[in-house]
Amino acid sequence: MNIEEINSRFAGHVFDKIDLKIKTESMVGYAKACGETEPRFLDPEHPDFQAVPNYPTRIHGTRGLPEDFPIDMRRCFDAGKSVTLHTPIRKGDQIQGRSEIAEIYEKTGRSGAMIFIVHRMNFYNQNDAHLATVDWRLVQRELA
Amino acid sequence: MILDLHTHSIASDDGRAKVENYCQWIQRKALPLDGFVLTEHRQFDEASDYRGLEDKFGLLILKASEVETEYGHVLVFGVNENLRAAFDFARIDNPLSMVLAESKRCGAVAVPCHPGRPKVGLCAHWEVRGPVEGVHAVETLNGGSREGENEQALEYANKFGWNQIGGSDSHIVSHIGRYATRFKKNLTSMDDLVAELTNGRCEAIRPEVSRT
Numbered sequence: 001m002n003i004e005e006i007n008s009r010f011a012g013h014v015f016d017k018i019d020l021k022i023k024t025e026s027m028v029g030y031a032k033a034c035g036e037t038e039p040r041f042l043d044p045e046h047p048d049f050q051a052v053p054n055y056p057t058r059i060h061g062t063r064g065l066p067e068d069f070p071i072d073m074r075r076c077f078d079a080g081k082s083v084t085l086h087t088p089i090r091k092g093d094q095i096q097g098r099s100e101i102a103e104i105y106e107k108t109g110r111s112g113a114m115i116f117i118v119h120r121m122n123f124y125n126q127n128d129a130h131l132a133t134v135d136w137r138l139v140q141r142e143l144a
Numbered sequence: 145m146i147l148d149l150h151t152h153s154i155a156s157d158d159g160r161a162k163v164e165n166y167c168q169w170i171q172r173k174a175l176p177l178d179g180f181v182l183t184e185h186r187q188f189d190e191a192s193d194y195r196g197l198e199d200k201f202g203l204l205i206l207k208a209s210e211v212e213t214e215y216g217h218v219l220v221f222g223v224n225e226n227l228r229a230a231f232d233f234a235r236i237d238n239p240l241s242m243v244l245a246e247s248k249r250c251g252a253v254a255v256p257c258h259p260g261r262p263k264v265g266l267c268a269h270w271e272v273r274g275p276v277e278g279v280h281a282v283e284t285l286n287g288g289s290r291e292g293e294n295e296q297a298l299e300y301a302n303k304f305g306w307n308q309i310g311g312s313d314s315h316i317v318s319h320i321g322r323y324a325t326r327f328k329k330n331l332t333s334m335d336d337l338v339a340e341l342t343n344g345r346c347e348a349i350r351p352e353v354s355r356t
Contacts, residue, residue: 106236107157107185108212108264113236116157137157
């Protein structure tokens with residue numbers, strides 16, 4: 001299966017959902033671990049208390065790639081995550097993360113051809129407000 | 145006039161620099177650049193408009209592309225609708241001869257970049273696959289090159305009489321201006337740049353940075 005075929009078959013379809021409640025301890029603990037010093041990220045009594053922007057990167061779904069995906073995740077390595085924050089995540093939010101494959105693309109570099117898989121996770125709260133988008137890039141050497 | 149002809153912004157998948165931050169860095173460090181060209185990977189960034197930044201910082205900011213071929217990566221200056229219809233910028237296996245010919249046909253100019261780099265540079269493929277007609281210029285000074293790579297590029301350029309350009313290949317703000325291209329004429333547009341590159345009225349340089 002070539003890249004165009006993989007894209008047309010898998011990109012843009014939600015293949016996994018997870019639900020979780022955001023706990024204050026988790027927000028504060030993560031902010032501290034990131035070295036954050038701003039009270040709005042550390043003090044639950046702060047009027048604008050919210051999760052640090054990269055908080056959603058700590059949340060994973062139940063699977064990394066769709067069922068029957070033709071690339072073996074065990075052959076991939078992590079090529080980084082980027083976060084776009086749309087709405088602050090607040091304590092007590094009941095959030096849902098929805099995973100999809102946003103894009104699969106090829107590029108070439110010093111080490112040869114590589115395949116990049118962009119695993120996108122969109123997060124929504126109990127009011128279905130869009131909280132954040134996390135793009136997680138996975139990379140593997142060219143398809144065998 | 146000095147332009148960095150090879151830069152990447154966050155529009156590229158591996159770029160970490162915002163265009164405004166490049167401008168701020170050039171200003172703050174008093175880099176001897178009059179502008180730069182954004183050469184995003186495997187795409188042409190049609191949507192972005194940097195005229196406001198040009199006015200604010202007094203820089204020329206142009207848009208081009210870095211495409212991929214079986215002979216390595218190639219900068220394409222003067223991308224237009226016809227050229228975008230001629231081949232798929234996202235592919236990694238575009239034939240170099242086609243990219244060169246189509247660029248010329250569409251009024252653009254294609255310049256193989258970092259030719260001395262393994263796998264994605266022209267020189268190694270030239271040895272294995274043979275010569276390609278239509279190469280007139282190469283990037284002999286690339287800011288991302290390792291030892292010996294720019295030297296090999298220069299050797300090829302001298303051997304075949306190719307024109308030479310320079311660019312930082314920056315993906316982060318602080319790398320802009322590591323290498324650049326000096327033009328005899330004052331340029332104000334992509335058309336001007338294509339004309340000067342086509343006629344070879346330029347030279348690859350390492351900009352002198354004031355340490356004061």
